[in-house]
Structures are given as C-alpha cells and as structure tokens.
Amino acid sequence: MTIKKIFDLLNGYAPFAFQESWDSSGLQIGNLNNKVEKVVLSLDVTLSSVIEAKKIGAQLIISHHPLFFKPLKRIDLSNKVLKMLLESNISVISSHTPLDVVPDGVSFALGKILNLRNLKILSPLKEKFFYKIFFNVPTGLEKKILDELFSEGIGEYLYYKDCAFETFGEGRFSPKSPKGRPYISSIAPYKEGKIEVLIRKDKIDWVINKLRECHPYDEIAFDVFEEAINPLNIGYGSIGEFSSPIKLSQVIEDIKDALGLSKIRYSGDLKKKIKKVALLGGSGSSFIKEAVEKSADLFISGDIKYHDLLENSDKISIIDVGHRASEEPILISLKEMLSKEFREVEFFIYKELTDIYKYI
Numbered sequence: 371m372t373i374k375k376i377f378d379l380l381n382g383y384a385p386f387a388f389q390e391s392w393d394s395s396g397l398q399i400g401n402l403n404n405k406v407e408k409v410v411l412s413l414d415v416t417l418s419s420v421i422e423a424k425k426i427g428a429q430l431i432i433s434h435h436p437l438f439f440k441p442l443k444r445i446d447l448s449n450k451v452l453k454m455l456l457e458s459n460i461s462v463i464s465s466h467t468p469l470d471v472v473p474d475g476v477s478f479a480l481g482k483i484l485n486l487r488n489l490k491i492l493s494p495l496k497e498k499f500f501y502k503i504f505f506n507v508p509t510g511l512e513k514k515i516l517d518e519l520f521s522e523g524i525g526e527y528l529y530y531k532d533c534a535f536e537t538f539g540e541g542r543f544s545p546k547s548p549k550g551r552p553y554i555s556s557i558a559p560y561k562e563g564k565i566e567v568l569i570r571k572d573k574i575d576w577v578i579n580k581l582r583e584c585h586p587y588d589e590i591a592f593d594v595f596e597e598a599i600n601p602l603n604i605g606y607g608s609i610g611e612f613s614s615p616i617k618l619s620q621v622i623e624d625i626k627d628a629l630g631l632s633k634i635r636y637s638g639d640l641k642k643k644i645k646k647v648a649l650l651g652g653s654g655s656s657f658i659k660e661a662v663e664k665s666a667d668l669f670i671s672g673d674i675k676y677h678d679l680l681e682n683s684d685k686i687s688i689i690d691v692g693h694r695a696s697e698e699p700i701l702i703s704l705k706e707m708l709s710k711e712f713r714e715v716e717f718f719i720y721k722e723l724t725d726i727y728k729y730i
C-alpha cells in the first residue's frame with residue numbers, strides 16, 4: 371500500500387485545505403508513492419521520534435506539529451532530524467490546524483478521553499472562509515478546465531472533493547478591436563456553460579491565474595463573491611458536559627488518570643461542582659473569554675498565560691494540563707481511525723519520554 375492512501379484518508383478526516391495561512395500542514399518530506407507497512411504517530415518530529423521510527427522500521431511519521439514551519443531555503447544535513455529522515459527514507463505528513471478545527475479533532479479527542487458528552491465546537495471560525503468563483507466556459511471544455519483546478523484541491527468542501535456546479539445559457543459579444551481573438555467565431559448568441567466553484571480566500575489569485583493559463587478565451591468572464599456565512603461547522607476548541615455535576619477536585623483526579631499526569635496546574639475552588647466544560651488542545655489562553663461567555667464551569671487547556679488566568683480566575687475554573695498532554699489524545703483517535711481503515715498497516719503512537727520542561 372502507498373503512503374498516498376493514508377494521505378488521502380487524513381485529507382478526508384481533516385482537509386488540509388482548512389489550514390491557517392501561516393500553517394504548513396501536508397506532506398513535509400518524502401514520497402507519497404512509497405510503500406508503507408509501519409507508521410509512527412507523534413505530536414512532533416523530534417530526533418527521538420525519528421530514532422524510534424527508524425528502530426521499528428516505519429516508512430512514515432504522522433505528526434501534529436509540522437516539521438517545517440518557515441519556507442525552507444536550504445537542506446542542511448547537519449540537522450540530524452532531516453539527515454536521518456532522508457537516509458532512512460522516512461516520509462513525514464503533518465496535520466496541524468486542520469486537526470485543530472475539524473469536529474473530532476484535537477479538542478474533541480481531549481473531551482472524549484474525559485467522558486464529556488454533547489461535544490460541540492467552542493469557537494466556530496468567523497472568518498469568511500470561502501469565496502465562490504463563477505466563470506464561463508465553452509461547452510465541451512468544462513472537464514479539462516475543472517481537472518486543472520481540482521488537481522490543486524480547488525472544489526474541496528469539508529469531506530468532499532471535485533465539487534462544482536454548471537448551468538447553461540447563451541452568451542454574446544461583438545468585437546471592438548482587431549486585437550481581440552475570440553475563441554468562438556460565430557458571434558451571437560452562442561451556447562456557453564457557467565461553472566461555480568467554492569474557493570478559499572488564499573486561493574483566489576491562484577485560480578484566476580490558472581484560468582488565464584488554461585482557459586481558451588482571451589478575456590475570461592468571471593466573478594468572485596464572498597460567501598455570506600461560514601458554511602462549515604469548523605472552529606477551535608470544544609465544549610461539552612459531564613453526565614452529572616462533579617466536584618473540581620474529582621475532575622482533577624480523573625484528568626490526571628486519563629492523561630497519565632502526576633501534577634497539574636489549576637485555578638478555582640476544589641469544592642465547586644463542574645458540569646459544563648470547554649476545552650482547547652494546545653495553547654488555549656485566548657479562548658478563556660469564549661468559554662466564560664458560553665457559561666462553561668471549567669476551561670481545560672495548555673500554556674495558560676498568567677494575565678489571562680488573573681483576568682478570568684473569578685469567572686471560571688481553569689486547568690492547565692500542559693500543551694503536550696492536552697494534544698496527545700488526538701494520537702489515540704488517529705490510531706483508531708487509521709487502524710480500522712488500513713488493517714495491513716501497523717500504527718504506533720510515540721510519546722516523548724521526558725517532559726520538555728524540567729522541574730527542580
């Protein structure tokens with residue numbers, strides 16, 4: 371089986387098209403056509419995770435945090451991680467913000483491991499995520515042009531790809547200058563199709579340039595409209611509830627058990643009863659306000675900043691389990707999903723053995 375099959379499944383589960391503009395989720399290094407039998411799932415691509423992958427003979431690492439964040443200017447093999455990945459022919463696929471924003475992503479995995487029910491997105495993306503482009507095509511050329519766009523992921527919509535809609539009508543024009551080179555010689559009216567496709571904001575220029583390249587008209591008739599709503603149920607964090615109220619002290623013990631932690635930081639009254647819980651896997655400080663607005667009794671995340679805690683400690687109980695521990699449950703969800711689909715491939719979860727923070 372090829373790595374491409376795993377890439378396609380991940381792209382269906384958490385479409386790479388949903389990544390933030392600053393993110394670099396997707397294939398990081400390697401070859402999607404390589405064969406795969408063993409896969410390591412890890413939050414980060416560290417030297418120890420690559421050594422582990424090499425030791426067990428894995429051909430692929432799937433990480434949450436990307437291997438490359440900034441555009442690469444050179445391949446420096448004094449970088450031991452890169453050197454070992456290349457020498458051992460290990461490919462890396464990362465799914466960062468796509469896994470953060472989809473339902474059943476990072477924050478849902480954290481909620482599920484804590485037995486929360488009715489999980490929903492905490493902070494739906496308000497960004498006008500999608501635009502729609504309409505463009506005219508001569509009948510018969512639709513497939514050729516759409517294939518060019520689809521090959522770059524245009525027309526992907528949540529769990530579907532290659533999405534487009536076409537209507538038919540009659541067009542007309544009159545040449546004004548001999549410089550015009552009309553593709554259709556019979557002047558008016560002529561049969562034409564109009565295609566509409568959803569596109570992400572950051573792909574608008576790419577699509578227009580691509581149309582200029584592959585469309586036969588010297589002047590392409592097109593319009594781009596902003597979608598009035600975010601049509602997707604995606605966003606950061608999750609919010610759910612326990613089946614019955616539990617004391618904060620008990621919630622803390624349950625979290626320690628579920629995440630395998632000996633200590634966690636918290637703020638709040640240990641006797642307070644907790645029912646509604648907001649969660650954010652990763653660095654969640656900026657979402658505390660939203661958790662308060664949605665009347666959560668407790669906010670669970672990592673990397674809580676001092677001032678955010680100070681500002682909100684009288685409004686909501688807060689538990690900081692650490693960045694890594696708040697994200698690790700997604701590795702379990704991914705392993706379950708991938709193992710069910712690809713029975714011939716072995717999946718291994720790699721957890722860093724030592725905490726990056728040291729305590730003395």
Ligand SMILES: [Fe+2]
Pocket residue numbers: 435651652653693697
């Ligand atoms: Fe993270």
